[in-house]
Amino acid sequence: MATALSAKSLARRATTAPPELRKKPRPLEVLIQAFFFACGAVSILTTIGIVYVLGSEAWLFFRSPEVDLVEFFTTTSWVPAVGQFGIWSLVNATMMTTTFAMIVALPLGLASAIYLSEYASPGVRNVLKPILEILAGIPTVVYGYFALTFMTPLLRSIFGRDVVEIYNTASAGLVMGILILPLVSSMSEDALSAVPRSLREAAYALGATRLETAVRIVVPAALSGITAAFILAVSRAVGETMIVAIAAGAGPAFTFNPFKAAETMTGHIVRISGGDLSYDSIDYDSIFAIGLLLFLMTLVLNLISRAIMHRFREVYE
Amino acid sequence: MIKRSSHSAGLEPAPFGEDVQLRRNLAVRHRVGAVWHVLFLLALIIGIIALTALIYNILDQTFGLVAVEFKVPPHELAQDGVPLEELSDAQLIALLEARVSKGVLRRLKAEQPLEQRDREELLSLVYERVVQPKIVKSWSLTDSLLRRRSVELEVAQKYPSAQLQFRSWLNPNFINRPQSSDPQVAGVRTAILGSLWTIVITILVAFPLGVGAAIYLEEYAADNALNRLIQTNINNLAGVPSIIYGMLGLAIFVRALEPLTSGALVGGAADPTTANGRTILSAGLTLALLVLPLLIVNAQEAIRAVPSSLREAGYALGATKWQVIRDHVLPNALPGILTGTILSISRAMGETAPLIVVGASTYIVYDPYSPFFKFTTLPVQIYQWTARPQQGFRNIAAAAIVVLLVLLLSLNAAAIIMRNRFSRRLI
Numbered sequence: 001m002a003t004a005l006s007a008k009s010l011a012r013r014a015t016t017a018p019p020e021l022r023k024k025p026r027p028l029e030v031l032i033q034a035f036f037f038a039c040g041a042v043s044i045l046t047t048i049g050i051v052y053v054l055g056s057e058a059w060l061f062f063r064s065p066e067v068d069l070v071e072f073f074t075t076t077s078w079v080p081a082v083g084q085f086g087i088w089s090l091v092n093a094t095m096m097t098t099t100f101a102m103i104v105a106l107p108l109g110l111a112s113a114i115y116l117s118e119y120a121s122p123g124v125r126n127v128l129k130p131i132l133e134i135l136a137g138i139p140t141v142v143y144g145y146f147a148l149t150f151m152t153p154l155l156r157s158i159f160g161r162d163v164v165e166i167y168n169t170a171s172a173g174l175v176m177g178i179l180i181l182p183l184v185s186s187m188s189e190d191a192l193s194a195v196p197r198s199l200r201e202a203a204y205a206l207g208a209t210r211l212e213t214a215v216r217i218v219v220p221a222a223l224s225g226i227t228a229a230f231i232l233a234v235s236r237a238v239g240e241t242m243i244v245a246i247a248a249g250a251g252p253a254f255t256f257n258p259f260k261a262a263e264t265m266t267g268h269i270v271r272i273s274g275g276d277l278s279y280d281s282i283d284y285d286s287i288f289a290i291g292l293l294l295f296l297m298t299l300v301l302n303l304i305s306r307a308i309m310h311r312f313r314e315v316y317e
Numbered sequence: 318m319i320k321r322s323s324h325s326a327g328l329e330p331a332p333f334g335e336d337v338q339l340r341r342n343l344a345v346r347h348r349v350g351a352v353w354h355v356l357f358l359l360a361l362i363i364g365i366i367a368l369t370a371l372i373y374n375i376l377d378q379t380f381g382l383v384a385v386e387f388k389v390p391p392h393e394l395a396q397d398g399v400p401l402e403e404l405s406d407a408q409l410i411a412l413l414e415a416r417v418s419k420g421v422l423r424r425l426k427a428e429q430p431l432e433q434r435d436r437e438e439l440l441s442l443v444y445e446r447v448v449q450p451k452i453v454k455s456w457s458l459t460d461s462l463l464r465r466r467s468v469e470l471e472v473a474q475k476y477p478s479a480q481l482q483f484r485s486w487l488n489p490n491f492i493n494r495p496q497s498s499d500p501q502v503a504g505v506r507t508a509i510l511g512s513l514w515t516i517v518i519t520i521l522v523a524f525p526l527g528v529g530a531a532i533y534l535e536e537y538a539a540d541n542a543l544n545r546l547i548q549t550n551i552n553n554l555a556g557v558p559s560i561i562y563g564m565l566g567l568a569i570f571v572r573a574l575e576p577l578t579s580g581a582l583v584g585g586a587a588d589p590t591t592a593n594g595r596t597i598l599s600a601g602l603t604l605a606l607l608v609l610p611l612l613i614v615n616a617q618e619a620i621r622a623v624p625s626s627l628r629e630a631g632y633a634l635g636a637t638k639w640q641v642i643r644d645h646v647l648p649n650a651l652p653g654i655l656t657g658t659i660l661s662i663s664r665a666m667g668e669t670a671p672l673i674v675v676g677a678s679t680y681i682v683y684d685p686y687s688p689f690f691k692f693t694t695l696p697v698q699i700y701q702w703t704a705r706p707q708q709g710f711r712n713i714a715a716a717a718i719v720v721l722l723v724l725l726l727s728l729n730a731a732a733i734i735m736r737n738r739f740s741r742r743l744i
Contacts, residue, residue: 144700
């Protein structure tokens with residue numbers, strides 16, 4: 001480029017910046033930036049797609065003559081064959097499995113987080129933490145198999161074969177708790193280790209034991225992070241599918257007995273869509289209505305969790 | 318309480334009793350501390366026990382004794398004292414000609430003349446068509462090892478004609494054979510191939526999109542409302558249940574884009590009568606959308622870890638933005654990006670729910686050969702086998718789980734190796 005410029009033209013423009021040093025229009029650069037922006041925009045399109053698909057199909061469902069919006073949210077019987085669409089039997093089963101999962105995941109997750117953050121030496125931590133992470137990496141269908149072939153027989157041998165059905169929400173929920181344990185543990189541990197060291201040292205200086213420091217100083221200081229972890233865990237449990245599809249039961253039932261079979265929202269979607277589904281049927285539209293409700297539930301939980309996390313960040317940075 | 322009493326003790330000589338009280342309190346506090354120390358550790362140990370139980374349970378079902386009943390016991394087929402396994406090719410063919418019905422024989426010959434088949438094939442034909450072994454009951458590994466005596470007794474009582482054998486459900490045939498309705502001969506070949514096809518499509522779509530989005534967010538995006546929206550949106554998408562992505566895939570890829578995903582548009586429809594839009598392509602695209610948020614977040618972290626001095630050095634030499642990204646940022650972030658990608662892919666590899674919703678086939682016996690083929694994957698296969706109550710399906714489901722876990726483990730090992738290399742580079 002420099003050779004193309006004659007000395008004459010250079011001399012003439014000596015006072016201003018020579019053209020080869022000015023910023024050139026570079027169409028390729030613009031094109032590349034546009035491409036990268038398009039990649040980022042795909043995520044927006046995905047969200048729009050989800051909302052549109054769920055919304056429009058759910059609209060078709062609620063508009064159809066068999067469905068009554070009030071009945072949908074107030075009744076407890078879901079029998080599409082006779083036009084009964086009461087979401088509560090499905091929501092109730094989801095809440096049952098979620099409750100059992102939380103009974104396992106929250107105390108165990110928090111306790112192991114406290115151990116890893118406050119008690120364990122770096123060596124012990126490096127051994128134990130990856131083992132927990134393996135638990136998080138196992139596919140959920142494997143947990144479903146585990147629930148059906150291990151947890152259910154175990155429950156049946158403890159409580160009796162007539163009490164515990166082959167498919168039951170307790171077994172699915174307990175195994176789901178094991179699945180979610182690493183999530184609670186790692187998020188809580190992050191929150192605990194973000195507590196400034198000076199707080200611990202101040203507690204020790206006042207004569208507090210290790211337990212008192214952990215439980216009365218560190219945990220309260222990290223409470224918002226721990227709460228965020230708990231809420232995210234609930235959201236995970238609500239959206240979890242394969243364990244309940246395999247072990248919780250294949251048929252909507254409104255029951256508070258954890259040893260009876262009951263189908264959750266996710267389990268119902270999987271069973272209905274796993275069969276031969278015709279696109280014009282009310283069954284097809286109904287799973288999108290359930291999906292929309294599921295999406296909204298998890299979204300609200302995730303947003304709350306994020307909001308609490310955000311507050312937590314503001315306090316400690 | 319304690320603090321106040323020791324404080325007041327500073328004013329006048331501490332009464333003897335109060336000091337004892339303090340020491341006793343201290344002992345109690347230490348004891349409580351020790352108890353909770355154990356309890357906290359116990360929580361971790363329960364997690365480890367659960368993992369052990371899970372692995373034990375799977376291996377327990379993968380190996381074990383089986384009671385086999387034969388239509389024609391192999392020893393009856395021995396000729397002149399020569400056992401079945403050692404018969405010559407000609408003798409095996411003669412056996413088939415004599416014992417297999419005409420129609421089946423004609424079909425077999427039409428596939429490939431018997432004389433042209435090798436010994437192994439002939440032998441397995443004899444087993445399949447003449448001996449016809451049937452597994453009437455299977456036992457877990459634990460029962461097989463510890464309760465052998467009672468198992469033998471049960472077989473003698475309930476299945477007098479059955480023979481007790483030790484069987485590894487995970488065997489070379491299991492890996493090599495296609496799906497079947499008979500658990501003895503069913504295999505995961507089509508499922509593994511289906512998983513690989515799906516994953517390849519997922520990688521081809523998700524990797525460029527994910528890395529592109531990460532580059533945009535880290536290198537180009539100004540701090541304005543739109544870009545903050547994109548970032549928040551990605552974080553929220555990561556929390557959407559996977560089954561919702563399945564419904565998105567069902568409505569968009571399977572239904573709305575059916576001409577494209579069924580292959581009709583490009584004239585590549587593999588199986589136009591049955592596949593519709595429920596193809597490998599639809600499954601791969603659905604999984605791509607599912608792992609995209611995870612992949613973007615991982616890639617962003619890798620790009621952020623590249624020191625800004627490298628970028629500034631590039632700019633100082635007059636490089637354009639794209640040149641800096643291409644020659645400085647990406648090469649340094651690549652190991653991190655690849656690690657994140659492998660982890661995302663191993664997530665996709667284990668996903669089941671969205672694929673069932675998108676419409677995985679329940680029964681495929683042919684190897685997939687194009688992205689417009691009907692699909693099944695390893696986790697879907699495991700789900701379908703687990704859901705069957707018949708004898709033997711639990712066992713092959715366990716064997717398939719072993720295959721899946723080994724695949725995932727090797728993927729994760731690759732990621733860890735890459736991560737170690739990465740951290741060495743930075744130091």
